Amino acid sequence: MKKIVTFLIIACSLILVLPTNTYAKKATTLAELRAELASLKKEKSDNQKQQNLTKNEINSAKNNITKKETQIETNQQKVIEATNESARLEEEIASGKETLEKLVQSYQVAKGDNVYLEYVFQATSYEDLVYRYAIMEQLMDYQEDLISSWKDKIEYNSQLKIDLANKEIELNNQIDSLASDIKKLGTKLNELDDMFQDIDAEIASVQSSIKYYTDLGCKENEDLNQCMAVASSKTFRRPLVKGTITSQFGYRTHPITGKKSSFHSGTDIGVKEGTNVYPIANGTVSKLTIQSKCGGNMVYIQHIVNGKKYTSTYMHLLKINVKIGKTVTTEDVIGLSGGSSTAKKNGGYDTCTTGGHLHLSLATGWYEKDYFGYSNWRSHLVNPKTTLNLPSSWSTR
Numbered sequence: 249m250k251k252i253v254t255f256l257i258i259a260c261s262l263i264l265v266l267p268t269n270t271y272a273k274k275a276t277t278l279a280e281l282r283a284e285l286a287s288l289k290k291e292k293s294d295n296q297k298q299q300n301l302t303k304n305e306i307n308s309a310k311n312n313i314t315k316k317e318t319q320i321e322t323n324q325q326k327v328i329e330a331t332n333e334s335a336r337l338e339e340e341i342a343s344g345k346e347t348l349e350k351l352v353q354s355y356q357v358a359k360g361d362n363v364y365l366e367y368v369f370q371a372t373s374y375e376d377l378v379y380r381y382a383i384m385e386q387l388m389d390y391q392e393d394l395i396s397s398w399k400d401k402i403e404y405n406s407q408l409k410i411d412l413a414n415k416e417i418e419l420n421n422q423i424d425s426l427a428s429d430i431k432k433l434g435t436k437l438n439e440l441d442d443m444f445q446d447i448d449a450e451i452a453s454v455q456s457s458i459k460y461y462t463d464l465g466c467k468e469n470e471d472l473n474q475c476m477a478v479a480s481s482k483t484f485r486r487p488l489v490k491g492t493i494t495s496q497f498g499y500r501t502h503p504i505t506g507k508k509s510s511f512h513s514g515t516d517i518g519v520k521e522g523t524n525v526y527p528i529a530n531g532t533v534s535k536l537t538i539q540s541k542c543g544g545n546m547v548y549i550q551h552i553v554n555g556k557k558y559t560s561t562y563m564h565l566l567k568i569n570v571k572i573g574k575t576v577t578t579e580d581v582i583g584l585s586g587g588s589s590t591a592k593k594n595g596g597y598d599t600c601t602t603g604g605h606l607h608l609s610l611a612t613g614w615y616e617k618d619y620f621g622y623s624n625w626r627s628h629l630v631n632p633k634t635t636l637n638l639p640s641s642w643s644t645r
């Protein structure tokens with residue numbers, strides 16, 4: 249007994265552990281993730297097929313019950329008919345008996361009162377006498393046969409009623425068993441549906457993983473951990489597909505005030521207003537500034553590039569597409585460039601722009617996480633043109 253219990257415990261834990269292990273084996277490449285997705289989708293479609301089969305089984309059991317209930321009703325109708333027929337036969341027997349009794353009586357009475365004899369002896373010949381006597385006897389036999397056949401019918405009916413009652417019990421048992429089948433099938437269907445929800449959730453999760461790693465630019469058979477490390481340490485990319493550098497980082501003569509030795513916190517890239525602006529590396533949006541008097545709409549993004557932390561800033565934007573906390577890749581459009589309609593001189597709010605361009609600033613460290621305040625930010629600034637190795641003009645990212 250103890251052995252059996254131990255065996256059962258081991259068997260049960262195996263059943264519990266095995267599927268967990270299957271899920272525990274984590275995909276290490278995009279290709280494996282796609283294979284996992286395909287297998288989950290197959291599981292989902294198998295599950296759907298099984299659900300449909302189970303639903304069909306339930307419907308067929310329900311139909312079977314309806315049929316059996318109809319059969320029971322028909323049987324009950326037959327029982328009523330048999331009962332009625334028996335009652336009618338009983339009546340007929342009673343009246344038949346009466347007729348017979350009368351006949352016997354008349355036969356007997358005739359014997360005494362000469363009525364019978366009268367009938368018999370009114371015979372005109374000996375043959376007629378024999379004939380008349382035979383008629384009397386046949387009449388009585390016929391009456392007795394009739395009664396006996398009615399009795400047979402009554403017996404048949406009562407046997408029929410017993411058979412039908414037994415049949416009804418059998419049908420009711422079958423209905424009970426079908427009902428219990430339906431209950432079991434219902435439980436099975438619920439379990440299948442639970443599984444279906446789990447599979448669906450798993451599919452969504454694998455799909456979002458695939459999107460995440462695809463967005464990072466992972467190769468099909470590249471180790472995902474490796475890819476993540478590479479992604480965060482990738483070299484910088486250009487913030488625009490096309491651009492021409494119109495103003496350099498550092499000290500310059502201010503284009504608007506004309507002030508000599510004015511400090512410019514980034515690189516200006518001349519570009520038509522409304523152009524897509526991309527992050528210069530994968531990262532997280534850490535800060536947004538809306539309609540600043542100098543810089544307009546700005547997006548700040550924190551990155552790790554080559555294992556070093558950076559914060560990039562994109563200024564004079566016409567439109568911002570991202571929210572704080574959003575993880576972005578270099579393929580995401582974070583907003584549209586502005587600088588023209590947003591310029592104060594053109595009726596806008598931004599006093600620090602004269603025409604369509606993107607101002608890109610780059611600071612080391614994570615601004616407003618590792619350090620705070622404008623002067624700290626300024627002291628962390630680096631030259632975007634040299635750090636990103638930007639040419640003076642380009643037409644591809």
Ligand SMILES: [Zn+2]
Pocket residue numbers: 495512513514515516606607608
């Ligand atoms: Zn600028």
